[in-house]
Every structure is written in structure tokens, then in C-alpha cells.
Amino acid sequence: MEFRGKTVIVTGAGKGIGREIVRMLVERGAQIVALTRSGADVEALRGEFGCRAIQVDLADADATREAAIAALPADFLINCAGTTELQPFLETTVEAFDRLVAVNTRAPMIVAQEYARSLIKEDRKGAIVNVSSVASFVGIPDHAAYCASKGGLDGLTRVMAKELAPHGIRANGVHPTVTLTPMAVKAWSDPEKAAGMMKRIPVGRFAEPADIAEVVLFLLSDEAAMVNGISMPVDGGYMIA
Ligand code: NDP
Known part of the structure; x- marks a missing residue:
């Protein structure tokens, strides 16, 4: 997949999956x-x-909108930034819940609004990939706010897919399993928990950032021109296990 001459907005580009996406896109x-x-x-x-x-x-929210506008014009958008906080459901705080929804759900909406508005105004086509998680499909203990925030993101992806496709803008979601990044260290450093998760992944390993980045780039590319509104697990078979 070639992205020569294309400009891509990548949120959360500093570390982990976002950084690998940047590396791959620049290479292409x-x-x-x-x-x-x-x-x-x-x-x-x-x-x-x-x-x-x-x-x-x-x-x-205001700083996010300002940054999104400053980032334009762009051909593609990847909402990759995300954050987590490990709290059992009964101890989930309103502050943590609000922060996770703000970063994982509201920010992708704001950035996508500004990106799509600018494309529609200029009558140009585009594509959006939202990086969600397998945590939006299943209940993962200690991840109540995270699961809720990613479930909300999936809802946004589907509405964007319906409302924006008539303007030539596709929107899809990518759902990684545990991927070896700084976030995974935070969420899966307990060896017992990590082993339980690993057991449910038929390919027998956690994902590398490049495993996720390749799928993100495919969904962004013209090769995926008829793919719109999907939630694509990149999970080594976790969801069927
Ligand atoms: P990392 O924590 O490794 O990197 C996240 C990136 O997002 C960092 O650059 C971080 O910047 C940025 N970011 C986080 N919060 C903010 C914020 N408030 N404002 C601006 N930037 C922010 O995460 P991953 O690479 O692991 O995760 C990338 C995406 O993949 C996330 O959406 C995550 O939910 C999802 N995911 C990850 C999985 C995993 O196991 N790693 C599994 C499933 C989904 P900074 O460090 O400066 O805060």
C-alpha cells in the first residue's frame, strides 16, 4: 500500500501503536x-x-478542536490515542470514567468532525480508522471505564460510516488484543492475568504494534474501498476462542 503524497493525521502518535503507524506510513x-x-x-x-x-x-475538548483544525488539510485520519485506568467496577471513579471517555471517545469524535467537515467543504474523499479494542466486545475485569469508552467509540464509528460514506468518507474500527506497548505494560504487568489472557489467544502470542498498524493502513487504503463501518478484530483469534 502506497501513501505517497498523502497527508495523514495520527493521534497518539508519540508511543506504541501510533508511533508504529507513523513509521510505516512515512516508509510508504x-x-x-x-x-x-x-x-x-x-x-x-x-x-x-x-x-x-x-x-x-x-x-x-476545546484544545482538541483547535489542534484538529490546525492539523488540516489532510487526506486520512487515524484516531489512535487512548488511555486506561485499572479500577474494579465497584471502585470506578467518576473522574477516571470522565477522563477515559474524554480521551477515548469524545476526542475521536471532535477530530473526525473537523476532518470530515474540511473534506466535505472541499469535495474530497477520505477515510477514518478509529483504534478501538477487543475490550469493546467483552467485559474485562478492572476495565469498566475503558470498555465503556471503547464501546462508545464503536457506536461513533458506525454512525460516521453511515453519515459520511455518502460524502465519500469511509469509517472503520480496528480492535487489537493485548499489544506490546507502554499501555500493555500498564494493563497486563500482572503475570497471572497476562497468562490467562494469552491462553485465550489461539495464535499463542500477544500482538506487536506492526500487526495492528498493517491492518489500520489496509482499512485506510483504496484497496479497502468497499469496507465501511466494520469492527475488525486484530486478536489472533481471541474472539472465537
Ligand atoms: P500507549 O499508551 O503506548 O500510547 C498511547 C499514545 O496516546 C501515547 O502517545 C499517548 O501520549 C497518547 N495519548 C494518551 N492520552 C492522551 C491525551 N490525553 N492527549 C494526547 N495524547 C494522548 O498506547 P497503545 O499504543 O498501546 O494504544 C494505542 C491505541 O490502541 C489506544 O487507543 C488503545 O486503547 C488501543 N489498544 C491498545 C491495546 C494494547 O494492548 N496496547 C489493546 C487494545 C487497544 P502520552 O504518552 O504523551 O500521554
Whole structure:
């Protein structure tokens, strides 16, 4: 898949899956506008990949909209930024719930609104990939707010797919299983929990960021021109196990 001459907005580009997506897209000729939080990552993205990088806290709705507008124009959008907080359901706090929904659900909506508005105004086609999780399909203990936020994101993906496709903009979701990134270290560092999860993955391993990035790029590309509104697990068979 070639992305030569294409500009792609990637949120959460600083680490993990987002960073691998950036690396792969740059290798395939794309120019990147990265939206991410840490100043050090912004500098690294500029230095290493020649990205246009915008520092933003996606938990802040106004700052997110401002950053999304500053990122335009773009051909494609990948909403990859995400965050988690491990809390049992009975101890899930309103603060954590609101923060996860703000970053994992509301920010993708805001960025996609500005991206789609600009394409529609210019009568151009495009595609959006929202990085969700297998956690939107199943109940994972200690992940109540995370599961809810990703379930909400899936709802948004489906509505975007219906409302934006008539304008030539497709929207799809990608649902990774445990992927070896800083987030996975936070969520799966308990060896007992990790072993239980691994047992349910028929291919017998956790995902690497590149496993996810390849699928994201496929859904973004013209090769997937008839794929719209799907929730694609990238889970080594976890969902059928
Ligand atoms: P990482 O924690 O490794 O990286 C997340 C990236 O998103 C970082 O660059 C981070 O920046 C950025 N980010 C997080 N919060 C904000 C914020 N408030 N404002 C701006 N940027 C922010 O996560 P992964 O790469 O593992 O995850 C990427 C996506 O994949 C997420 O949506 C996640 O939910 C999903 N996913 C991950 C799985 C996994 O096992 N890793 C499994 C299933 C889904 P900073 O570090 O500066 O905050």
C-alpha cells in the first residue's frame, strides 16, 4: 500500500501503536500530522520522521478542536490515542470514567468532525480508522471505564460510516488484543492475568504494534474501498476462542 503524497493525521502518535503507524506510513511515502501529548514525543516525531507534530491534551475538548483544525488539510485520519485506568467496577471513579471517555471517545469524535467537515467543504474523499479494542466486545475485569469508552467509540464509528460514506468518507474500527506497548505494560504487568489472557489467544502470542498498524493502513487504503463501518478484530483469534 502506497501513501505517497498523502497527508495523514495520527493521534497518539508519540508511543506504541501510533508511533508504529507513523513509521510505516512515512516508509510508504505519507506526510504525517501527529497529535500527541508529551513534549519529548513531539520533538522525537519531528526529528525522527519529519512529522508536523502538534502538542495537545486530548482530554481537553476545546484544545482538541483547535489542534484538529490546525492539523488540516489532510487526506486520512487515524484516531489512535487512548488511555486506561485499572479500577474494579465497584471502585470506578467518576473522574477516571470522565477522563477515559474524554480521551477515548469524545476526542475521536471532535477530530473526525473537523476532518470530515474540511473534506466535505472541499469535495474530497477520505477515510477514518478509529483504534478501538477487543475490550469493546467483552467485559474485562478492572476495565469498566475503558470498555465503556471503547464501546462508545464503536457506536461513533458506525454512525460516521453511515453519515459520511455518502460524502465519500469511509469509517472503520480496528480492535487489537493485548499489544506490546507502554499501555500493555500498564494493563497486563500482572503475570497471572497476562497468562490467562494469552491462553485465550489461539495464535499463542500477544500482538506487536506492526500487526495492528498493517491492518489500520489496509482499512485506510483504496484497496479497502468497499469496507465501511466494520469492527475488525486484530486478536489472533481471541474472539472465537
Ligand atoms: P500507549 O499508551 O503506548 O500510547 C498511547 C499514545 O496516546 C501515547 O502517545 C499517548 O501520549 C497518547 N495519548 C494518551 N492520552 C492522551 C491525551 N490525553 N492527549 C494526547 N495524547 C494522548 O498506547 P497503545 O499504543 O498501546 O494504544 C494505542 C491505541 O490502541 C489506544 O487507543 C488503545 O486503547 C488501543 N489498544 C491498545 C491495546 C494494547 O494492548 N496496547 C489493546 C487494545 C487497544 P502520552 O504518552 O504523551 O500521554
